Structure formats: C-alpha cells, structure tokens
Amino acid sequence: MAAPTAPKLTSAWDSARHADNGWPQFLTAVRIEGLRGSSGEQVEFRYPVVAIAGANGSGKSTILKAAAAAYRAPSNTAAASYSPDDFFPRTPWEDVEGVVLTYTIRLGATTDTVTVRKPTRRWRGAPERKTRSSFFLDISRVQPANMQIGYGRTAQDVISSGTTEPLDAPGVAQLSRALGRTYDQARLDRSEDKQVGVLTQAGVEYSNFHQGAGEDSMLDLVALLTKAPDRSLVIIDEVEASLHPQAQRGLVTELLRLALDKKLQVILSTHSPFILEQLPSLARVLIAVDRDGQRQVLYGVSSDFALNKMDDKRHEELDIFCEDEEAQYLIERILALGAPETLERVSITPVGPAQTVIALASVAVKDKLSRAAWCVVDADQESSTDYGRLPGSEAPEKETIQALSDHHWSTVAERLGRPAGEVLDARDKALLIENHHAWTKEMARQLGGTMQPRKVWEAIADVWTIDVFGEHAAKEWSESVVEALR
Incomplete structure (x- = not known):
C-alpha cells in the first residue's frame, strides 16, 4: 500500500505538472550510451519521486550519477555544480571515451534535449546545460x-x-x-x-x-531537504541504507510530503521492498539484466516482482507474470482445477499494468530471463503469440461477476457466510460503479463487518472457476503452463 502522502502528490502531479505552481522544470529522461556497459538505454522519470531498483551491477548508480550531472548550479546558490567528470573520471583502470549522455528536460509545456558527450579526452556540451539546484547523496553519507x-x-x-x-x-x-x-x-x-x-x-x-548511522544520515537528509530551494533535483543512492523497515516507510512518506510542498523532483535507488511498496506504481522503475548482460527498463512493476528479480533464493521452475492480484488468484484457481500438479512448480507474480507484462514477455520469448517464464495479460487485451490471456474477453472482474447466476451467488454467499439476499444487494450496488476494479471493494463495504475485498474476490473466483468455467476448460487453458514446464 502506498504511503499516506501519495494520493495528494499524485493529484497535484496530475493537475499541475506543467504549471508554474507545479513542476515547471523537470528531468524527464536520461539516455546513456558507452558507459559501464550501457548501450543506449533510456530511463524515464514519470513522477516527482521515482525509485530505481535492480540487482547489484544493473546500473542504478550510473543512472543516478548521470542524472546528477544533468544541470549546472545557478549562481548564488548552495547547491553543488556537478560535472560528468565528477562521477565518471578517467582512471588508470578506465579510459572513459565514446560516451553520450542525452537529457530530456521539460520547461513548462516545452521539452528540450541536451546532449553531453565525451568522444575522446574532453566532455563536450557541459556548459550548455540548463541551470537548476541539484543535490546528490551517495552511500558514503551513512559512514559513522x-x-x-x-x-x-x-x-x-x-x-x-x-x-x-x-x-x-x-x-x-x-x-x-x-x-x-x-x-x-x-x-x-x-x-x-x-x-x-x-x-x-x-x-x-x-x-x-x-x-546510529540511520539517525546521522536521516538528520543530514532532512536538513538538506528542508533548506533545498523549491523545485530542486534531489538524488539519493541506496536510500534505505542503515534504516530499519519502519524508518524506510517513514522516510518515503516524508519525501512525498516534501515533494508536494516544495515541488521537488527526487530520484532514488533502492533494493528494498519497503521503499517500493510505499510508492505508486508510476514511481517504480526496475532495471532488469538478462543472461547476456542486456538491460531492460521496466516501469510500474510491483514490489514483489522487483524483489524476486533481485533475489536468487527461489526454487520454482517457471515464473508466471500477470497484471494484478486478482489475476494472480484466478490463475492459481484455474491451475488448481486444470493442472494441480503444476502449482508446486510455478511462481505466480503480479508485475503491474498490461504494458509491463507485454514488455516482459518480449524478453521471456527470447529466453533471456534467468529462468523460464510465461506471461498472462487480462482478457481485454489483444492476443499475441508472445503471451497468454485470461479466459474470456473482458477484465477478470467483469468476466466473473457478470457471468454468475443467482444460483451461483447463493454459493458465493455460503462461502462468505452471509445471506444470499445481502450478497446480491451488495453486488447490485457495486455494479453501479463504472470502475470495475472497485467492485469487490464496494461489495465488501456493503457487507460490512470484517469483510475484506480479497475475501470477496476469492469466493467469486472459486465459484466461477468450478461452476462456470469448468474442469475441461481449465485443463485446456492450463496446457500452456504444462507446455512451458516441459
């Protein structure tokens, strides 16, 4: 669940991102070529606070350092003026040449592109950079x-x-x-x-x-943020360093609050699911590296998916990637009916919106992930040979809830331990809401007590899978999973 300060920041971002009272100056993207294994990958920043996750060596720090060098400091300011040489110097071990850093920078409603390059010995284009107060905090800040x-x-x-x-x-x-x-x-x-x-x-x-190191680094960070000029760019490497989970959540809550109050742009790197889960999906970026060393930038990933990509302590043979928790549970129920032997061999993970699943599928079909994967989008998406779809032709909530008869709803009511009439009334009121993602939440609210949306969805999915979809259809649908395991 996102931090309590996220909704207000999201509302302000959606309504005033280009306006003078919003974020009129914003670093929209960084493209890196010829530096530390980068081959032209572009990372976009789609929210005032963005966290970049990825395994060690995936290039997170390189992205942050390149972003920190995007601007020159304004005159008469306490902000440092970073140059690319501050972060990417020539050393006895590295000869930094053939590097191109391309910045996409928004100024109000206008978007400009600034290029800084080092063809041989000198960086070129650095004096032409825009001016903006920027602050970079690396991992050395946590040294006692x-x-x-x-x-x-x-x-x-x-x-x-x-x-x-x-x-x-x-x-x-x-x-x-x-x-x-x-x-x-x-x-x-x-x-x-x-x-x-x-x-x-x-x-x-x-x-x-x-x-403690956490107190020390947090004091320095809060002091910097409270004094930073409005609309500054703040970059923090390994933001969770030395902080326990509660403090990590608290820090993100305060970062979002300050981003709203001072219209800051904040770019973080992290390995922590506690940091990621506090941010809206729009604010999460994962740098995934395949077995050939190629990087792919994935947006809107779930914290669980990002953690799985950074942790090799897994024993399943096949990853199934889907859009959300509703799809995750429905896939599990279909497999339980159609191919129950597969459940102990697969891991089903929601990763974010359909475009994220589709982007991941394009890598999976090339067999470049660390292990076999099969991607599934909701049934309201177009078909493709690269990925599968959930049964039907609509989103899972629509496909299941609208297909259940009154008899089926009586079975749902039994599973929920509520009278059938109350459940039907709750369903009817929920269907009045245009957003189908809110239907189970509204049903749970109508039923009251300790009823949870997740419990409502599970009862609906169970009854639909067994009594509507059926065992034969479940076996046919599961065959793709069985084939992937082969």
Whole structure:
C-alpha cells in the first residue's frame, strides 16, 4: 500500500505538472550510451519521486550519477555544480571515451534535449546545460562519524570556530516521523566543509559520534531537504541504507510530503521492498539484466516482482507474470482445477499494468530471463503469440461477476457466510460503479463487518472457476503452463 502522502502528490502531479505552481522544470529522461556497459538505454522519470531498483551491477548508480550531472548550479546558490567528470573520471583502470549522455528536460509545456558527450579526452556540451539546484547523496553519507579519518580534529574544529544551524520545528517533526522517535531539538554544527549533527531526545543531547548511522544520515537528509530551494533535483543512492523497515516507510512518506510542498523532483535507488511498496506504481522503475548482460527498463512493476528479480533464493521452475492480484488468484484457481500438479512448480507474480507484462514477455520469448517464464495479460487485451490471456474477453472482474447466476451467488454467499439476499444487494450496488476494479471493494463495504475485498474476490473466483468455467476448460487453458514446464 502506498504511503499516506501519495494520493495528494499524485493529484497535484496530475493537475499541475506543467504549471508554474507545479513542476515547471523537470528531468524527464536520461539516455546513456558507452558507459559501464550501457548501450543506449533510456530511463524515464514519470513522477516527482521515482525509485530505481535492480540487482547489484544493473546500473542504478550510473543512472543516478548521470542524472546528477544533468544541470549546472545557478549562481548564488548552495547547491553543488556537478560535472560528468565528477562521477565518471578517467582512471588508470578506465579510459572513459565514446560516451553520450542525452537529457530530456521539460520547461513548462516545452521539452528540450541536451546532449553531453565525451568522444575522446574532453566532455563536450557541459556548459550548455540548463541551470537548476541539484543535490546528490551517495552511500558514503551513512559512514559513522567515529569511523572517519581525523574525526577528533573535526569535532575540535567545529567547536572552536563553527556555526550552529538548528532545524526548525517542522524539520524536527519530519525527522521524528521518519524515524518513529520523538526528538526535542536537532541541529548541525558546521565549520567550513565539516559538520556534526546534534540531536536532543528526552532532554539528553548527543552528537553523531554517538548516533546510529540511520539517525546521522536521516538528520543530514532532512536538513538538506528542508533548506533545498523549491523545485530542486534531489538524488539519493541506496536510500534505505542503515534504516530499519519502519524508518524506510517513514522516510518515503516524508519525501512525498516534501515533494508536494516544495515541488521537488527526487530520484532514488533502492533494493528494498519497503521503499517500493510505499510508492505508486508510476514511481517504480526496475532495471532488469538478462543472461547476456542486456538491460531492460521496466516501469510500474510491483514490489514483489522487483524483489524476486533481485533475489536468487527461489526454487520454482517457471515464473508466471500477470497484471494484478486478482489475476494472480484466478490463475492459481484455474491451475488448481486444470493442472494441480503444476502449482508446486510455478511462481505466480503480479508485475503491474498490461504494458509491463507485454514488455516482459518480449524478453521471456527470447529466453533471456534467468529462468523460464510465461506471461498472462487480462482478457481485454489483444492476443499475441508472445503471451497468454485470461479466459474470456473482458477484465477478470467483469468476466466473473457478470457471468454468475443467482444460483451461483447463493454459493458465493455460503462461502462468505452471509445471506444470499445481502450478497446480491451488495453486488447490485457495486455494479453501479463504472470502475470495475472497485467492485469487490464496494461489495465488501456493503457487507460490512470484517469483510475484506480479497475475501470477496476469492469466493467469486472459486465459484466461477468450478461452476462456470469448468474442469475441461481449465485443463485446456492450463496446457500452456504444462507446455512451458516441459
């Protein structure tokens, strides 16, 4: 479930993304060629806060660093002015040549393309970049202060000649919410390029020499975000580093809140399902690498699918990828009736909208995934030899609910433990809603009590599979799965 701050941000993004009161300057896409195995892949940013997931070595950090080099810093600003050489230098081990970075940048309703390239020794095009306040936080931010070289001298310098920058009340509140703890005060004591974070909790003051790495990095991040100019670009590598799951969820909630309040654009990298599940599907990007080392950019993936692609501790022989949890359960029920022996050999995973399933199918048919896969779209999508479809001709909710007779609904009512009349009334009211995805939720609401939409859908799918679709049709439909397992 997405963070509680996501709906407001989504509403603002949908209504005012190009307007002056929205995100008039936005990095829409980055295309990378000739750098660290990249061969022209383009990554699009379709939401104010985007998380890029992928296994180690998939190129997440390269994408973030390329994005950080998209702009020059405005004059008279605290933001750093990054150059491509800051992130992709020539070293005794790497000779960086033949690189092209292409940026798609939106300015109001106008879209421009900016190219920065390094054909041989020099980067060209960097001075022509647009200006924008940008901030890049890499993984070094979580290194404990007492592990840094010269930390004692740092402390002394800050005490003797530093300045104090207290976090304001909203900033302290954001820090408290993100970490799930209550802080009285927070501040940064600075001296030139050195800083020490200081927190006060329950009247006890302690510096980042005695803070956990999560507290230290979170304080620095919140302080940066609260001071960053409106409409800045903020890039954070491995955003979940040193944070427990509750703090990860809290951080995303606050990032979405700040993105709305200050119209920030935030690009993250992550390996964490807790980060991904807090974001709308529009905000999730997965970099998948096949066995030949080719990268594919997938948008709108589910957190479960992204985690599966980053974890090799799996024992199933076949991945079945579908659109959503409704399709997932229906496929399971059909297989249970038509080919029950396959269930212990397959993993059924919802991955996102139909276009994501279709994009994944184009890779699966070339046998470039880590193991065999079969993709299934809803029945309202076009047919293709690259993927299968659910039975019928409509979305699964329409196909099943509209096909059940009153007799079938009596069986559904028995499974739900409710009178048939109440269930039929709930169905009739649900069908008045135009959005079929909301039908089972509305039925559950009408039935009241502890009834859950998932329970309603499972009862409907069970009855439809057995009494309407039937065993013979289930066996025919399951044959594609059986063949894939062969």
